[in-house]
Amino acid sequence: MTHPVRRHRAPEAGATYVFAVCRGTRAVNTADVAGLAGLPGGAAVRLLPSGTLTAVVQTVPAADFTDEVWQSRLSDRQEIERYARAHHEVVSAAAVHGSAVPLPLATLYHDDDRARRALDDEAHRFHGVLKRIAHHAEWGVKVYEPECPAAEEERDPVPVGSGGRAAPAPGAGLAYLNRKRGIQERREKRREQALSVAESVDAELRSLAAVSRRLRTHGAVPGVDGRVHVLNATYLVAEERAAELAALVWALGERTGTRIELTGPWVPYSFVGEV
Numbered sequence: 001m002t003h004p005v006r007r008h009r010a011p012e013a014g015a016t017y018v019f020a021v022c023r024g025t026r027a028v029n030t031a032d033v034a035g036l037a038g039l040p041g042g043a044a045v046r047l048l049p050s051g052t053l054t055a056v057v058q059t060v061p062a063a064d065f066t067d068e069v070w071q072s073r074l075s076d077r078q079e080i081e082r083y084a085r086a087h088h089e090v091v092s093a094a095a096v097h098g099s100a101v102p103l104p105l106a107t108l109y110h111d112d113d114r115a116r117r118a119l120d121d122e123a124h125r126f127h128g129v130l131k132r133i134a135h136h137a138e139w140g141v142k143v144y145e146p147e148c149p150a151a152e153e154e155r156d157p158v159p160v161g162s163g164g165r166a167a168p169a170p171g172a173g174l175a176y177l178n179r180k181r182g183i184q185e186r187r188e189k190r191r192e193q194a195l196s197v198a199e200s201v202d203a204e205l206r207s208l209a210a211v212s213r214r215l216r217t218h219g220a221v222p223g224v225d226g227r228v229h230v231l232n233a234t235y236l237v238a239e240e241r242a243a244e245l246a247a248l249v250w251a252l253g254e255r256t257g258t259r260i261e262l263t264g265p266w267v268p269y270s271f272v273g274e275v
Contacts, residue, residue: 019056019090021130023054033093033118039083042058043059055115087105092267099133101126102269125273137236138235138236138262139245141263143234144258145230146259199231208245211271214232217232239265244275
């Protein structure tokens with residue numbers, strides 16, 4: 001499903017924003033989405049049937065989604081988070097009673113007819129994704145690198161030099177360099193061990209999941225706990241195996257002595273592919 005060319009739309013007109021796509025035969029009705037706020041400034045969230053599919057949509061002011069306005073919004077973290085939360089709330093409601101393909105933030109069309117045409121053109125792909133994610137949920141897993149011992153977090157001693165200070169003792173400079181080298185080697189060894197644990201954790205979780213994806217890892221986050229994760233992955237797991245997944249993550253943490261974080265279940269955003 002592609003985005004429309006927004007800049008050619010009259011600013012005073014409305015556009016059809018698409019949150020998710022479901023099977024037209026699922027137990028879905030207007031009550032599933034009634035009362036949802038949707039995006040700021042938009043009309044009521046509603047259903048848009050088209051053949052064997054049903055889209056969850058909202059009419060929104062086209063002026064709110066011009067290229068210029070949206071690019072400006074992307075630079076405002078608080079504002080874009082507000083839109084992302086509103087989008088996710090509608091997608092989650094659509095997925096309560098059956099499989100729903102979540103579409104990317106800011107997927108919209110000039111009108112309902114254009115949206116229906118897109119559904120019809122990509123019907124086979126939507127049905128393929130719906131079949132893949134049926135009765136499954138997405139779970140996120142992060143494996144963290146062990147914390148550095150407190151002794152290594154202390155400020156390294158600076159060799160005593162000139163400038164009115166006492167001269168260093170014989171061999172002090174070499175001892176300092178050896179200590180620095182030893183700290184670095186121990187850090188590298190801890191990271192290698194953590195990466196090895198992460199690979200083994202991922203292998204065991206993949207054996208339980210229908211499919212998985214490795215995501216980008218991040219460095220230490222200022223103001224949080226300072227730890228770095230060495231595995232950032234997401235897994236598509238059958239609903240009836242959710243308890244088994246949680247038990248496996250706990251057991252892996254106990255066995256490896258590693259901090260493993262499990263989040264979910266989520267609507268399977270990571271496994272819908274390009275639609």
